[in-house]
Amino acid sequence: MAETAADRGDGEPVISTQGLTKRYRGGQLAVDSLDLTVPRGSVFGFLGPNGSGKTTTIRMLLGLIEPTEGGARLLGEPMPHGARRVLPRVGALIEGPALYGFLNGRDNLLRFDAADPTADPRTRAARVGRALERVGLSAAAGKKARAYSLGMKQRLGLAAALLQPRDLLVLDEPTNGLDPQGMREIRTLVRELADDGITVFLSSHLLDEIEQVCSHTAVMNRGRLVTQGTVAEMSAGARGRLTVTTPDPSDALRVLKEHGVTDLEADGEQLTGDLPATDPPDLADLNAALVRDGVRVRAFGMARASLEDVFVSLTGEGFDVAG
Numbered sequence: 001m002a003e004t005a006a007d008r009g010d011g012e013p014v015i016s017t018q019g020l021t022k023r024y025r026g027g028q029l030a031v032d033s034l035d036l037t038v039p040r041g042s043v044f045g046f047l048g049p050n051g052s053g054k055t056t057t058i059r060m061l062l063g064l065i066e067p068t069e070g071g072a073r074l075l076g077e078p079m080p081h082g083a084r085r086v087l088p089r090v091g092a093l094i095e096g097p098a099l100y101g102f103l104n105g106r107d108n109l110l111r112f113d114a115a116d117p118t119a120d121p122r123t124r125a126a127r128v129g130r131a132l133e134r135v136g137l138s139a140a141a142g143k144k145a146r147a148y149s150l151g152m153k154q155r156l157g158l159a160a161a162l163l164q165p166r167d168l169l170v171l172d173e174p175t176n177g178l179d180p181q182g183m184r185e186i187r188t189l190v191r192e193l194a195d196d197g198i199t200v201f202l203s204s205h206l207l208d209e210i211e212q213v214c215s216h217t218a219v220m221n222r223g224r225l226v227t228q229g230t231v232a233e234m235s236a237g238a239r240g241r242l243t244v245t246t247p248d249p250s251d252a253l254r255v256l257k258e259h260g261v262t263d264l265e266a267d268g269e270q271l272t273g274d275l276p277a278t279d280p281p282d283l284a285d286l287n288a289a290l291v292r293d294g295v296r297v298r299a300f301g302m303a304r305a306s307l308e309d310v311f312v313s314l315t316g317e318g319f320d321v322a323g
């Protein structure tokens with residue numbers, strides 16, 4: 001894979017926050033002393049269960065609400081004071097696009113473009129055409145927006161965010177409510193935009209989405225940052241679990257326990273457990289011990305650690321998306 005600016009850690013971060021805090025009027029501490037660093041060129045996944053403070057953070061980043069304490073810089077400018085200078089370089093999609101259902105896709109974009117005082121009307125049609133092309137909606141541009149699938153509506157919203165050249169895209173839960181096909185389309189699009197050199201900051205409560213799409217991630221829980229870094233480092237940092245599939249789970253449990261495997265869990269024919277951190281048994285010996293004791297083994301190996309494992313090991317809590 002080609003080395004990106006994010007890998008090299010070039011230049012000033014695209015987003016940085018210092019002690020960013022938001023306490024709502026009712027007293028709810030939604031974001032608590034957040035220090036976030038989003039490197040240029042990254043696809044940065046802002047991950048957390050519902051209610052963990054992601055939307056509140058995004059609102060502060062974009063200058064839509066004021067922090068109670070601390071600060072944020074966007075593309076090197078302090079927010080909200082630098083909003084007028086910096087926001088033209090930022091495309092954002094928050095809580096779904098505001099579309100007119102009775103207008104077709106192209107006319108919706110023409111309206112968005114006309115609402116931008118810096119957009120030259122003479123080049124409007126070309127700009128809209130390029131944006132439709134970018135999100136794969138050229139063929140559906142003449143269809144009324146109300147006839148679009150949710151995924152198409154979301155892509156039209158992205159096209160609106162991409163009418164002007166952007167350095168940063170901020171997407172709040174961009175695949176929320178989409179069917180698997182719609183999710184795939186948005187994820188592919190996000191990767192393509194990153195390949196074009198746009199830094200993408202997206203929030204999600206879906207662990208596998210972050211693992212599939214993002215180079216970097218920050219994990220939130222109850223308003224606090226749990227961890228941040230590259231997705232690869234994070235998964236490598238957490239140890240995987242031993243996984244054994246067998247029609248003899250109770251015998252297997254006994255043998256694994258005798259060999260120091262801890263936190264054993266049985267789900268039908270599948271057992272999982274942690275190898276001891278110090279002096280772990282050789283996997284080949286462990287497998288041989290199972291077979292020696294008459295355990296029939298269908299599958300045996302280490303499952304790669306997921307971001308969920310990282311979250312659970314750092315917080316001691318399950319990743320409960322229902323919040």
Ligand SMILES: Nc1ncnc2c1ncn2[C@@H]1O[C@H](COP(=O)(O)OP(=O)(O)OP(=O)(O)O)[C@@H](O)[C@H]1O
Pocket residue numbers: 024025026028029030048049050051052053054055056057205
């Ligand atoms: N305007 C508000 N006034 C008071 N409390 C709020 C307000 N907005 C959010 N909260 C509370 O702040 C906390 C964080 O909410 P936030 O919406 O930022 O989380 P989130 O991670 O984006 O979750 P979700 O994905 O469900 O939107 C929640 O407990 C929420 O109830």
